[in-house]
Amino acid sequence: MQHLVHVNNNDSDKNTKELKEKVQEETIQKLHHKSEEERANAMANKYHLPYVDLSLIPIDPEMVSIVPKETAQNASLAVIYKVGKKLKIAVKDPENYETNKVLEKLKQEDKMNYTLVVVSSDSLRKAWLTYDLSTVTKRFEDQGVSLKKEDLTEFEKGIHNIIDLKKRISEINTTEIFNIIMAGAIKTKSSDVHIEPNLDYIRLRYRVDGVLQDIVNLPIKVSRTITSRVKMLSKMKLNVTDIPQDGHFSIDLENKSINIRASILPSTYGESIVLRILSEDATGLKLDELGFNQFYMEKVEEQLLKPTGMLLVTGPTGSGKTTTLYSFIRRVNQPNIKIITLENPVEYRLEGISQTEIHADTGLTFAQGLKAVVRQDPDVIMVGEVRDSETAEISIQAALTGHSVFSTLHTNNAAGAIPRLLHLKVNPTLISPSINAIIAQRLVRTLCEHCKEEYTPAQETIDKIKEILSKIPRNNSMEIPRDVKTIFRSCGCSKCNFIGYKGRIGIYEMFILTQNIEKIILHNTSASEVMEKAREDGMITIQEDGILKAIEGITSLEEIRRVTGEIFSNKF
Numbered sequence: 229m230q231h232l233v234h235v236n237n238n239d240s241d242k243n244t245k246e247l248k249e250k251v252q253e254e255t256i257q258k259l260h261h262k263s264e265e266e267r268a269n270a271m272a273n274k275y276h277l278p279y280v281d282l283s284l285i286p287i288d289p290e291m292v293s294i295v296p297k298e299t300a301q302n303a304s305l306a307v308i309y310k311v312g313k314k315l316k317i318a319v320k321d322p323e324n325y326e327t328n329k330v331l332e333k334l335k336q337e338d339k340m341n342y343t344l345v346v347v348s349s350d351s352l353r354k355a356w357l358t359y360d361l362s363t364v365t366k367r368f369e370d371q372g373v374s375l376k377k378e379d380l381t382e383f384e385k386g387i388h389n390i391i392d393l394k395k396r397i398s399e400i401n402t403t404e405i406f407n408i409i410m411a412g413a414i415k416t417k418s419s420d421v422h423i424e425p426n427l428d429y430i431r432l433r434y435r436v437d438g439v440l441q442d443i444v445n446l447p448i449k450v451s452r453t454i455t456s457r458v459k460m461l462s463k464m465k466l467n468v469t470d471i472p473q474d475g476h477f478s479i480d481l482e483n484k485s486i487n488i489r490a491s492i493l494p495s496t497y498g499e500s501i502v503l504r505i506l507s508e509d510a511t512g513l514k515l516d517e518l519g520f521n522q523f524y525m526e527k528v529e530e531q532l533l534k535p536t537g538m539l540l541v542t543g544p545t546g547s548g549k550t551t552t553l554y555s556f557i558r559r560v561n562q563p564n565i566k567i568i569t570l571e572n573p574v575e576y577r578l579e580g581i582s583q584t585e586i587h588a589d590t591g592l593t594f595a596q597g598l599k600a601v602v603r604q605d606p607d608v609i610m611v612g613e614v615r616d617s618e619t620a621e622i623s624i625q626a627a628l629t630g631h632s633v634f635s636t637l638h639t640n641n642a643a644g645a646i647p648r649l650l651h652l653k654v655n656p657t658l659i660s661p662s663i664n665a666i667i668a669q670r671l672v673r674t675l676c677e678h679c680k681e682e683y684t685p686a687q688e689t690i691d692k693i694k695e696i697l698s699k700i701p702r703n704n705s706m707e708i709p710r711d712v713k714t715i716f717r718s719c720g721c722s723k724c725n726f727i728g729y730k731g732r733i734g735i736y737e738m739f740i741l742t743q744n745i746e747k748i749i750l751h752n753t754s755a756s757e758v759m760e761k762a763r764e765d766g767m768i769t770i771q772e773d774g775i776l777k778a779i780e781g782i783t784s785l786e787e788i789r790r791v792t793g794e795i796f797s798n799k800f
């Protein structure tokens with residue numbers, strides 16, 4: 229992978245130099261590791277043995293201890309796995325004299341069978357580290373560890389990125405492991421932790437910026453430790469393993485408390501765990517940090533000034549609708565304005581705003597909650613989701629009677645909101661008077677500023693981009709480029725955990741219920757009819773907005789394709 233350093237012209241030469249040196253150093257380290265591993269791989273090929281990178285798999289201190297530390301170091305080997313009398317041994321060179329002496333002894337004197345894998349010196353050094361850990365981990369096993377603030381902070385300090393985390397996790401295999409898993413998730417700003425048991429290992433994955441990343445495979449025997457820890461913390465039934473359970477707990481860090489929602493589901497090989505980390509960070513976004521382009525930003529600002537009417541945000545689950553609504557609320561929040569929210573569930577506390585949680589099972593539905601809320605004389609109401617006719621009807625009535633209503637609908641695009649409302653039996657003549665604007669959105673990952681790479685795509689791709697650009701309406705305040713020469717792609721560096729992306733931004737489409745659109749709304753109006761009119765009013769589609777952001781280097785074409793579906797028939 230090639231690294232390009234992007235520096236603002238304003239930056240001092242010193243900064244530029246430091247940055248360059250840092251990138252160089254990182255590149256050298258990576259190349260060193262790569263060449264070490266390549267050598268090991270070539271060695272493995274020579275002897276027709278499997279090659280293994282131990283930085284990616286956990287090593288059990290008990291296994292390593294089968295051969296004493298000094299002997300193992302002398303013979304350039306490490307025992308990495310043991311079942312009964314069968315060993316799996318990592319060696320640097322299968323023909324090495326010292327190595328063979330030890331192997332011979334294991335076979336003749338200890339009556340062990342073994343298979344070999346070839347590893348690099350780096351891998352061996354890592355394996356030998358576990359000798360020193362085995363005594364430490366024993367101590368932890370005896371005492372048991374609770375999820376304490378000090379532990380987490382301590383672990384967080386040692387973990388700078390996913391690579392560090394993989395190392396830490398594979399070095400330790402006891403009760404400590406849960407703390408490291410959580411510390412790692414918080415450190416990497418993951419939104420979810422997935423712990424999935426398989427036949428002989430546990431798969432640990434984090435969701436980072438909306439995409440699941442494999443972290444490490446854990447030995448199956450830590451499964452019970454982790455499951456009991458989660459159950460204890462979230463007050464679930466310890467002895468129940470055959471039904472789904474959920475609960476929550478919080479982790480206190482130095483200056484903040486993080487809420488975790490835990491869910492356990494029985495699966496073929498044990499209980500599957502998903503931990504949702506309810507980070508306050510995402511909901512703290514300001515309106516201008518959401519990623520609205522200039523044209524939409526002006527429209528949104530204009531709509532938020534209106535004292536009545538409804539603003540609808542649409543998109544699938546996980547497209548960032550709630551974050552957008554929260555930022556709307558934060559924008560209109562003033563001491564003289566009463567804001568009430570109805571949510572399912574309330575995940576984040578907004579200061580100075582009364583938030584009500586919907587409990588459909590105990591009878592408090594959105595519709596019933598909404599009826600009660602309207603009687604509280606609010607100025608602004610946020611309704612988590614309009615999903616049934618009754619909620620749709622009351623929301624529309626509230627919007628028509630002097631309230632500002634923010635809500636979401638589950639449709640793929642903005643135009644689809646109209647047929648969806650009609651489907652929910654909303655009177656077509658009420659739609660335009662009550663609804664001010666409809667927004668649809670998705671979230672795309674933003675390219676890591678430290679390693680993104682500018683490149684010239686294939687002529688075919690350029691032509692396609694130009695074709696798309698030529699179809700974007702020009703009757704809006706956007707400056708649409710007519711040509712494009714280069715775009716950016718993801719690379720990966722230590723700053724982005726070698727993912728190539730860091731953070732997310734919204735891509736949007738939005739239209740105002742103008743007279744142009746109003747006149748076509750009848751009982752059976754289709755999304756494509758609405759779309760046509762919205763385009764006449766200058767609407768830029770989600771995909772077009774995404775492509776404009778890719779041209780700017782905010783994200784990549786691959787990312788737009790991942791989120792919005794196929795753009796081009798050919799690979800670019």
Ligand SMILES: [Zn+2]
Pocket residue numbers: 676677678679680719720721722723724725726728729
């Ligand atoms: Zn990066």
